[in-house]
Amino acid sequence: MEAIPVGVRDRFAAAVRFHELTPADRRDSRKDGATKVVFRTPDDHLIESVILRIQSGRSSLCVSSQTGCVGGCRFCATGRIKGGRNLTSAEVLDQVVRVGEILAAEGRRLRNVVLMGMGEPLLNEDVVCSALAALRGHDGFNLSGRHLLVSTLGIPDAIRRLAAKFPQVGLAVSLHSARQTVRDDLMPLARRWPLGELRQAILDANTLQDRTVMIEVLMLDGVTDTETDQAALIEWLTGLRVHVNLIPFNPVGDVALDGVRLRASHSVRIQSMLEALKAASFTTTRRRSLGSDIGAACGQLAGDQSEQSQPA
Numbered sequence: 150m151e152a153i154p155v156g157v158r159d160r161f162a163a164a165v166r167f168h169e170l171t172p173a174d175r176r177d178s179r180k181d182g183a184t185k186v187v188f189r190t191p192d193d194h195l196i197e198s199v200i201l202r203i204q205s206g207r208s209s210l211c212v213s214s215q216t217g218c219v220g221g222c223r224f225c226a227t228g229r230i231k232g233g234r235n236l237t238s239a240e241v242l243d244q245v246v247r248v249g250e251i252l253a254a255e256g257r258r259l260r261n262v263v264l265m266g267m268g269e270p271l272l273n274e275d276v277v278c279s280a281l282a283a284l285r286g287h288d289g290f291n292l293s294g295r296h297l298l299v300s301t302l303g304i305p306d307a308i309r310r311l312a313a314k315f316p317q318v319g320l321a322v323s324l325h326s327a328r329q330t331v332r333d334d335l336m337p338l339a340r341r342w343p344l345g346e347l348r349q350a351i352l353d354a355n356t357l358q359d360r361t362v363m364i365e366v367l368m369l370d371g372v373t374d375t376e377t378d379q380a381a382l383i384e385w386l387t388g389l390r391v392h393v394n395l396i397p398f399n400p401v402g403d404v405a406l407d408g409v410r411l412r413a414s415h416s417v418r419i420q421s422m423l424e425a426l427k428a429a430s431f432t433t434t435r436r437r438s439l440g441s442d443i444g445a446a447c448g449q450l451a452g453d454q455s456e457q458s459q460p461a
């Protein structure tokens with residue numbers, strides 16, 4: 150910019166908005182190197198992004214796609230925010246830019262971006278697709294599609310479209326239960342897309358993509374971790390090319406299902422599910438949730454805001 154006269158430079162700087170988001174808060178975990186960054190949008194919504202630092206020096210970022218979520222999942226703090234809206238692609242991408250600056254100052258590089266923060270990405274499909282294109286593009290962020298992941302509660306047609314448009318971008322489906330009634334109770338919005346339809350969409354994604362679909366199962370005591378759940382899950386997954394990720398439950402206040410308080414599964418039950426799935430030949434991992442001490446772990450985002458409404 151030095152070849153450009155100072156006056157022009159100043160006019161340019163005044164006319165162009167380089168950032169959509171203003172940093173509002175930052176919390177660093179004392180346990181595991183996770184950082185939660187809270188951003189304020191121009192219309193005063195608060196959204197959260199989570200940095201996950203990996204020892205190799207590379208890092209992952211979990212970004213938000215909405216300011217709240219109509220999903221209403223019982224185990225999720227974001228689902229309790231009323232009056233949310235879709236983020237714009239500039240707001241999605243500015244989370245990556247801002248966090249890239251934080252990491253660059255630490256001598257780290259951003260390697261993975263996962264759309265697993267606040268909101269249901271496939272309810273903001275156009276914006277998510279344009280953000281993915283920018284993240285992958287050589288004139289954009291130049292990240293490999295293999296290092297991008299979109300997590301959804303499972304909207305069949307949108308899963309097919311995304312898989313067709315981005316064969317290399319990872320898909321994670323929040324299944325949680327292969328029993329329809331349990332899933333309906335846990336994830337009210339997902340009732341619109343019964344388990345059979347969702348399974349067919351994953352089957353289609355398997356033919357459109359050359360990578361496995363991640364299936365996420367939240368481990369809830371007596372709700373998703375029983376022997377009946379194991380059998381239902383194995384039956385439902387059979388024939389799909391998937392990787393199963395078992396997620397320990399991070400409490401988000403007092404949440405009940407049919408009058409029974411939701412509690413984390415005992416680690417023995419998680420291990421039993423893991424072994425049963427492995428015995429059935431499914432690649433299965435147990436997620437190590439980072440950032441639970443700063444309200445940044447899975448399901449906890451926006452926990453401080455969730456009893457309030459966001460601006461309309």
Ligand code: SF4
Pocket residue numbers: 218219220221222225226227228229266267268269302
């Ligand atoms: S888990 Fe995802 S889809 Fe469900 S309420 Fe939370 S943000 Fe929405």
